[in-house]
Amino acid sequence: MDSVFFYRNSKPAGGEDGALQELKIALQPNVSVTGWPATAGSNALAGFTALQDATVVDRLRRAGASLCGYTVMSEFGFGLGGSSAGEAVRRKIADAELVVDMLGESRLAAARADACGFKPSYGLISRFGIIGLIPSMECPGIVSGNVRQIRGILEAVAGPDELDFSLPDEEPLDFSPQEIDPQKTTLGFVPELVGGLSGQQQNKFMSALEFLKKSGFKVRESRLPDFSRFALVHRIVGSVEASSCAGRYDSVRYGPRAVGAKNWNEMYILSRAIAFGSLVKSYLFQGAFFQFEKYEAYDNACRIRAGLLADMRQLHSEADFLVIPTAPGENLDAVSLEETYRMFDFMAFANVTGQPALYMPSVGGAGIQIVGPRRSDPDLLALGESILHAGRGGN
Amino acid sequence: MEFEAVIGLEIHVELNCATKMFCDCPNRPGDEPNVNTCPTCLWFPGAVPRLSSEALEKASLLCLALGGELQSRSAFDQKVYYYPDLPKGYQLSQAHLPLSRGGGIEVRDEKERIRRLRIHHIHMEEDVAKLVHEMEGRTPISLVDFNRAGAPLVEIVTEPDFRSPHEAMEFLKALRVQVRYAGASECSMENGTMRVDANISIRPAGTTAMNTKVEVKNMNSIRHVGDAIAYEIARQSASVQAGEDVVLHTRLWDPDRKVTLPMRAKFEGPCIPDPVVPLIELSEEWIEEMRARLPEMPAARASRFVEQYGLSGDEAAYLSSDPDLAGFFEALIGHGVAVRSGMHWLTTQLLPAVRDRQLELSNCRVTPERFAALLRMLEKEEINANAAREVLLQLFDGDAPPEEIVASRGFRQISDPTALASMVDKVIEDNPSAVADYRRGESKALGFLIGRVMQSSGGKANPKMIRGLLVKNLESGSRTAGA
Ligand SMILES: [Zn+2]
Numbered sequence: 016m017d018s019v020f021f022y023r024n025s026k027p028a029g030g031e032d033g034a035l036q037e038l039k040i041a042l043q044p045n046v047s048v049t050g051w052p053a054t055a056g057s058n059a060l061a062g063f064t065a066l067q068d069a070t071v072v073d074r075l076r077r078a079g080a081s082l083c084g085y086t087v088m089s090e091f092g093f094g095l096g097g098s099s100a101g102e103a104v105r106r107k108i109a110d111a112e113l114v115v116d117m118l119g120e121s122r123l124a125a126a127r128a129d130a131c132g133f134k135p136s137y138g139l140i141s142r143f144g145i146i147g148l149i150p151s152m153e154c155p156g157i158v159s160g161n162v163r164q165i166r167g168i169l170e171a172v173a174g175p176d177e178l179d180f181s182l183p184d185e186e187p188l189d190f191s192p193q194e195i196d197p198q199k200t201t202l203g204f205v206p207e208l209v210g211g212l213s214g215q216q217q218n219k220f221m222s223a224l225e226f227l228k229k230s231g232f233k234v235r236e237s238r239l240p241d242f243s244r245f246a247l248v249h250r251i252v253g254s255v256e257a258s259s260c261a262g263r264y265d266s267v268r269y270g271p272r273a274v275g276a277k278n279w280n281e282m283y284i285l286s287r288a289i290a291f292g293s294l295v296k297s298y299l300f301q302g303a304f305f306q307f308e309k310y311e312a313y314d315n316a317c318r319i320r321a322g323l324l325a326d327m328r329q330l331h332s333e334a335d336f337l338v339i340p341t342a343p344g345e346n347l348d349a350v351s352l353e354e355t356y357r358m359f360d361f362m363a364f365a366n367v368t369g370q371p372a373l374y375m376p377s378v379g380g381a382g383i384q385i386v387g388p389r390r391s392d393p394d395l396l397a398l399g400e401s402i403l404h405a406g407r408g409g410n
Numbered sequence: 411m412e413f414e415a416v417i418g419l420e421i422h423v424e425l426n427c428a429t430k431m432f433c434d435c436p437n438r439p440g441d442e443p444n445v446n447t448c449p450t451c452l453w454f455p456g457a458v459p460r461l462s463s464e465a466l467e468k469a470s471l472l473c474l475a476l477g478g479e480l481q482s483r484s485a486f487d488q489k490v491y492y493y494p495d496l497p498k499g500y501q502l503s504q505a506h507l508p509l510s511r512g513g514g515i516e517v518r519d520e521k522e523r524i525r526r527l528r529i530h531h532i533h534m535e536e537d538v539a540k541l542v543h544e545m546e547g548r549t550p551i552s553l554v555d556f557n558r559a560g561a562p563l564v565e566i567v568t569e570p571d572f573r574s575p576h577e578a579m580e581f582l583k584a585l586r587v588q589v590r591y592a593g594a595s596e597c598s599m600e601n602g603t604m605r606v607d608a609n610i611s612i613r614p615a616g617t618t619a620m621n622t623k624v625e626v627k628n629m630n631s632i633r634h635v636g637d638a639i640a641y642e643i644a645r646q647s648a649s650v651q652a653g654e655d656v657v658l659h660t661r662l663w664d665p666d667r668k669v670t671l672p673m674r675a676k677f678e679g680p681c682i683p684d685p686v687v688p689l690i691e692l693s694e695e696w697i698e699e700m701r702a703r704l705p706e707m708p709a710a711r712a713s714r715f716v717e718q719y720g721l722s723g724d725e726a727a728y729l730s731s732d733p734d735l736a737g738f739f740e741a742l743i744g745h746g747v748a749v750r751s752g753m754h755w756l757t758t759q760l761l762p763a764v765r766d767r768q769l770e771l772s773n774c775r776v777t778p779e780r781f782a783a784l785l786r787m788l789e790k791e792e793i794n795a796n797a798a799r800e801v802l803l804q805l806f807d808g809d810a811p812p813e814e815i816v817a818s819r820g821f822r823q824i825s826d827p828t829a830l831a832s833m834v835d836k837v838i839e840d841n842p843s844a845v846a847d848y849r850r851g852e853s854k855a856l857g858f859l860i861g862r863v864m865q866s867s868g869g870k871a872n873p874k875m876i877r878g879l880l881v882k883n884l885e886s887g888s889r890t891a892g893a
Binding site: 047053055060063065066067069141142143144145146150151178179180181183255256259261262263265267268269279283306307310313317 | 449452453454455456458459460461488490492494497498499500552554556679680682683685686687688
């Protein structure tokens with residue numbers, strides 16, 4: 016075991032043909048590969064070996080990709096504490112890495128690796144075989160050095176799956192390359208967000224906007240006074256879902272069982288005490304609190320979430336895409352819930368709304384996210400390619 | 411003070427689907443423990459539940475059969491609690507948006523008045539695993555059998571419309587008939603495919619108060635439901651009269667001691683909308699398609715039986731109370747059996763024989779076709795009733811056509827007048843005193859003489875012809891004697 020990989024595939028050979036031939040892709044151990052130690056970074060699954068291939072794994076293989084192994088991940092992929100996500104791409108050991116994005120992990124891992132990170136639309140990728148934590152928020156994200164590669168990988172893994180009936184019944188998207196005409200493309204930015212940045216970060220973000228204007232895009236203000244509510248809703252709804260989702264780790268059917276319990280209630284308590292780390296524990300406690308003690312707060316959060324979705328649809332009637340700053344704090348190995356959420360302040364909104372979001376490391380010298388309406392993934396990636404192309408052309 | 415009871419029922423019905431509700435495992439809870447399991451129903455990480463279309467269809471048929479209104483939108487929630495029989499840490503159930511609302515069943519109360527007992531709603535849910543508690547030496551151990559985990563259930567929640575044990579029992583009987591007709595479940599409390607909890611409170615007769623209720627569980631037959639409710643009404647009345655308050659709690663019916671006993675209630679957790687199983691949206695067309703799939707229901711069938719076959723109301727209601735029985739009857743008629751003899755032989759001969767053998771009408775060797783062939787021979791007087799009863803017993807033991815059994819075992823009725831005449835002559839000759847009795851006007855003697863002829867024919871003589879021949883001979887004989 017090294018600092019990047021938790022498990023190395025000894026036979027990573029890819030397929031003979033296919034769109035992803037010769038592409039080396041790293042996974043995290045919350046993506047099931049038959050026979051691999053899919054522990055999801057948790058002691059709750061210590062020694063667990065996946066019994067089935069996740070649909071994304073099956074599709075990557077069919078497209079000819081070679082799977083190089085599992086990287087070191089945070090517990091259940093919640094936050095990036097202790098995770099090496101993005102590191103394999105930064106060190107060029109892998110061309111791309113799948114990182115499940117529940118708060119913004121794939122985008123923040125990309126920021127750390129100076130790469131691109133993409134969270135697709137909710138419901139676009141099968142979750143069969145993905146060991147998740149927050150079902151309504153999470154989605155496998157893609158970290159890669161370039162957007163075209165992200166498009167290729169997304170095309171290979173996206174679409175209906177008869178093993179995941181939770182996917183909405185929607186037409187598959189068309190990922191063929193397309194031209195973006197900057198003159199006909201309006202990009203919105205949220206002034207309330209810019210106000211929340213440090214002086215230096217503000218300057219960087221403004222220079223990114225300048226760059227986009229220079230590239231010919233129409234740039235306009237899009238007001239979203241309720242932005243702070245995204246994190247709040249995420250925290251309440253996400254923790255409740257996590258509490259339910261982790262209910263299965265009771266040591267009855269699998270997972271480490273503590274010895275010495277006198278009855279099954281004690282067995283639950285002792286086993287769950289050794290199963291989870293402190294960050295996940297505090298998250299599960301918080302979720303259980305809302306489930307059992309403050310259900311009305313959860314109910315309100317669900318209603319507010321619906322309102323935020325409507326706000327976002329309104330914004331997208333004014334601007335085709337939004338440009339959102341990123342401001343990762345210094346402490347990427349956050350240990351508390353507070354710190355973890357603060358780290359993803361500018362990212363978790365896309366998990367609340369299910370929108371696609373693309374992080375790009377260097378647009379006019381700044382790392383920014385661009386965001387489109389749900390299922391605008393092909394257009395958003397085309398926009399990303401066009402911005403990066405303009406960047407290269409401008410140099 | 412006079413009290414009246416306010417009773418509502420919660421009825422779990424296990425649907426007879428081929429698979430579980432959210433995976434493809436066989437829905438056979440009784441198999442060897444833990445053979446019908448998979449990563450989904452054991453809730454391994456990465457599993458995604460998939461609602462079975464058969465479960466949705468059978469649940470919908472059940473709702474329609476009970477007069478429920480299928481909802482265009484329904485959804486699953488998570489009923490959260492931690493128990494080893496619950497692989498997810500929650501049970502998928504429909505708490506907020508049930509599959510169906512409303513409905514009800516008409517029953518006759520103790521005074522034969524029609525009462526409509528209303529259903530509040532019907533929702534789908536998955537069953538939990540089965541716990542078995544054993545001792546390993548001196549250590550108590552709990553074993554879990556996950557065969558039942560994820561089996562498809564519906565829960566029928568009634569309005570508190572019931573006022574007596576009788577009404578509850580009549581409701582359950584009628585519900586069972588409706589659900590069996592819909593083909594959704596056997597609805598047997600004895601086999602555990604129907605489980606009933608009763609909520610019971612009392613109030614001064616004639617008032618409309620809704621008082622604290624007590625929930626009673628663990629009844630294993632419709633009879634037990636009636637007994638448990640009756641006991642609980644008496645218990646609550648006595649305690650209120652003694653000045654005690656009724657407290658909200660759960661009690662278990664003890665069928666041996668015929669009492670209800672308090673139990674520690676399972677912790678009732680919250681219900682959270684499930685984020686994974688998609689919203690269920692039913693179109694008008696789909697609902698109509700389901701409605702069209704419902705067969706003719708028992709009430710309609712009974713009135714058709716009266717009209718079409720001239721049966722009495724009671725006969726028609728009896729035959730219609732079981733879809734297999736009604737179907738068998740109609741198949742007999744279809745195979746050319748006369749209505750009266752079909753009805754008579756089916757209910758007095760075949761049904762008791764089927765029950766004796768602990769079989770079901772639907773799975774025994776006596777098919778409508780074979781039974782009809784037998785009855786046609788009887789109607790054509792090729793065999794007599796004695797022989798028909800004998801042959802019927804043999805139909806249970808093999809697959810030979812009844813005609814073949816009649817031929818090979820010599821059951822064919824003797825209807826040859828010459829052969830019968832000589833038997834009759836012999837009997838008259840051998841039984842002079844009975845003959846004398848008859849001629850003195852003792853009609854009983856004729857029966858005796860017919861019996862003797864039947865005996866001498868080995869039971870095969872045509873009884874009608876013997877009677878005719880005997881009467882003719884005795885009458886003419888008496889004339890001769892008198893001359
Ligand atoms: Zn299963």
